[in-house]
Structures are given as C-alpha cells and as structure tokens.
Amino acid sequence: MADLRVNIAGLELANPVLTASGTFGYGIEYADFIDLSRLGGIIVKGTTLHPREGNPYPRMAETAQGMLNCVGLQNKGVDYFCTHIYPQIKDVRTNMIVNVSGNSPEDYAECAARINELECIPAIELNISCPNVKHGGMAFGTTTDGAASVVKAVREAYGKTLIVKLSPNVTSITDIALAVQDAGADAVSLINTLMGMAIDVEKRKRILSIGTGGLSGPCIKPVALRMVYQVAHAVQIPVVGLGGISNAKDAVEFLLAGASAIEIGTANFLDPTISVKVAEGIGEYLDKHGFASVKEIVGLCE
C-alpha cells in the first residue's frame, strides 16, 4: 500500500484529501457517514471576527453539473467558534483547519490571532476570495496589493500554517499567488468559486437573492485544473487544489498538475462518503501504477 502522507508547509496530513470550507460544516455533520480520522483534514465553515447573518434566501441555484451559492459567510463569529464549536471538534483525530474571512486586514488579523490560541487548530485557510460579500472577501483577493496587505497583517498575528485561498475571478491568478507568497503565506489553495448568475425564465428574475453567486461543482474543474497547474509552476510554496473534484481520478489530475493536496467540496452534497472514497482511490491508483508515495506524482505532469 502506497504511502499517502503529505506535508503542507510543516502540516502533516495522513492523506492528501481535505474537505472544502462551506461544504462540510464543522465536520460533525458528516460523522454519521464516515470516520473523520480517515481524512487528511477538515476545513471548517468560514469564520469572521463578528457574527454574520449571511445573505437572504434564496442562496442556491442548480446548474448543469454544478450549483451557484450566495450564502455570504453566515457564521456566529470567532468568539462563538472558540467557546461553543471548538470544544466539540478539538478531539476529532484529523487536522481541523479554520477558514478565516473579514472586512479589513485588521479584522482578519484579529480573528486569526484568536484562532492561533486554539491548541488543536494547526492551520488556517485565509479566505480572500469569497464572491458573496460586499466588503472584504474577494475585494482583497483580486488585486496583488489587496491580497498582500491581508496576508501581511495575518502573518504578523498568526504563527502556525497559513494557507491562502485564491479567487479565480482575476486576470492573472499567478500574480496573486506570487504576491501572497511574498507576503508570507505558507501555502495557497485554489480555486474558490467562479462568479455566476442564474435566471428564472417564468418569473423573469435572477434566482439568487443578491443576483450573483459562486459556481462550484464538476463544471468548473477544467478551469481549476488549469489554474492549479499554472500556479504550481510559478510559486515555491505548496499548492492545495480544489474545484469540482468528484472522484479519485479528478483528484489524481490535480496532484499531477502540481497540487500537494486537494479539497473535496460540492461533491460532499451528492455523496457524503465521497471524501474517504477519494482517499482510498488515490491509494489504489498509486498501487496500480507502482508509486510508493503520493509525493512521487505531485507535479509529475509536464
């Protein structure tokens, strides 16, 4: 059996499969279906310094091979997370990673500083790419200066593994990746959702409450794969790949493109056990092709 362990800037993962923020709750929502310790890690719901109600309903529209959402970072804030949710998840035997978002570099940094205090959270994923909030989110992630300013502020406040999640809604994702690398990111994850829209022809109205939303699911996979390949060839830090991964073959494609680990997102909605199946499937692929370790195939595709 091939060695599935990977290392993301010092963070040891039992296998390269993480679950993507916003699709897996706090992990406990899926505990009836899978043994959470069989995952490389769980990236929990986006957390902000202050509570957020998110956007009004409707927040979701189905598309061919995907879905749009405009949840808008609904969460009860970092204090609630520390006092109510952390005690419930701290003993889960996998890497529990918190996705952090904010309205200003100071917000991001303060939120990250609070999470830095939590012993059982070894890493954060910095969300500078949420397309569904007016201030912050993607606003920081679409310029090199904006992205660097948030990462610098957080880097000063946060001592553990810092993964920065990038937006695909940019002209050059490699420029943003290089900027966050220079600002002190330990790794980058990509891609967040692509901005999209859906219209109800009977009502002649846009379906989502704020008009637009983030597209996810298998339909975005080729875009994500291309971006992961480009970024992996441009940066020195590890890349975590995501975007429409639905099975082990998809995951292997991202590893070959240069991702050191991958995230499963929307596919969790179709099959709540898919994350564990993907981890197993990667192992089977490696065994079948005679690779001793998953690290051997990272970036193998020229």
Added chain:
Amino acid sequence: MMKYVLDLRVTRVERLGERHLLLVATNPMGALPDMCPGQFAQLRIDDSKETFLRRPISIHNLDREKNEVSFLVQMVGEGTSSLRKKQPGSVLNAVLPLGRGFTMPTSAAEQFLLVGGGIGIAPLLFMGREMLRMGVRPAFLLGARSASDLLLLDAYRACGDVYVTTEDGSEGERGFVTQHSVLQQKRFDRIAVCGPKPMMMAMASYARREGVPCEVSLENMMACGLGACLCCVEDTVDGNVCVCKEGPVFGIKKLKW
C-alpha cells in the same frame, strides 16, 4: 438520530395520474433505520442531465414489518420526473432520515388535525399511521385543485376522519382547506400542516387566531440536506436557520410569517 447513506432496492413503482409517483423501497442490507413523521430523505437522481443535486422527498410511510419505506413524489422538473424510470429491483440511493419531524401526541386524548395541500399530504400518512399505532385517531383535512389530484384517500381514511376540499368543487367542499366547515365546527388541540406556502400561512393565521399550537413543514431549496452548506435557510426569530437540519418542521412561533 443516526443518518445513513443506503442503496435501497425499489420494490414497487406506482404511477398516480399524470404527475405523481409512489415509490416503495426496501433495504437489502438489513433493517431500515427508524424515522419520524415529517423527516425526509435526500434521493439521488441518476438519469437527469439538467439537474445536479439530490432531491429532498418526505417519508410517506415506513412499514417496519415489511422493511419498506415509501415516497410520494410529485414530478415537477427533470429531477423528480426521472424517478419514474425506476423499476422493481432498481437501486434508489437515499440519505436518511434527515431533519426534525412533527411533534407527536403525548396522550391518546389529544385531538390532532393534519392539514395537507397538494403533494404536502405526503408526510401526513406516515404521521397518521404512527399516531394510530399510539392509539390516537387523527383527523385529516386535505386539499387539492380537483378530485383527480386527491391521492390515496383510502390510505388516509384508514387512519382517521378525512375532510376534503377541492378548488373546483369536484370532491368535498369547494374552496381552500382554510375555508372548510370543520374548522368552525370542531376544536383541535394541535395542527400539523404541509403544503404550498400561502396555504400554510393561512393555516398559521387560523391557528394563531384560535390559539391552537401549530407546526408547518417548509420546503426551501436545499443542497446538502445536512446543515452543512447553509443554502436552505429560513429567516426565523432565531435568525437564519437551516430548514434541512432545524426543520423542515417548525412551530409557527419560530417563524416570522
């Protein structure tokens, strides 16, 4: 309640008129998990090109002796319509049981009125049968557009008194469920409602006026069905909450309408 992903095996598919299906399935791997009236399953849609997600369908009945669960499905779009291709022996992949169901009686003396409109009658049969098992005989108030849209009435009649309204007057009293004379003639201790939102809102205002505890079952569009994605939220007195996890059944005091 523990949730499962199961490859159920279809035992019966019955077409009911133009737009409805009764799907009955068993668990070939063992006993079906226990479920509560008002809970739902996320059914995987296998033969649809236009749709992507599972479809949340309420538990229409659970027959523990036969180890069968049934779903009453209205074929609305391509997803639900594709379920008509299921045949005895087909796999029906289901995530269940999900959500919180209706409050059940605590004593045999409690008078329950179960109000269903259109496909909203689906979870009420399971509720009626569970109540009967507890020795409580409920009353049903069922509404439809026309007599031909009234489904499986005999099954409901086997559990309790059935009052009917149709919009065209082709069966029962003419009009909407909220206009039925039984609401003036009888006093109920508790009301459970499932149906179109305007109907549930009208029943909620009746219940408020009469001071009767009332629960309604919402059907906001869902993605995960597990409380993970936060897509199906309802704006309640406690803020935005997931209909799939905190509901689909809510006491009307929780709702802002």
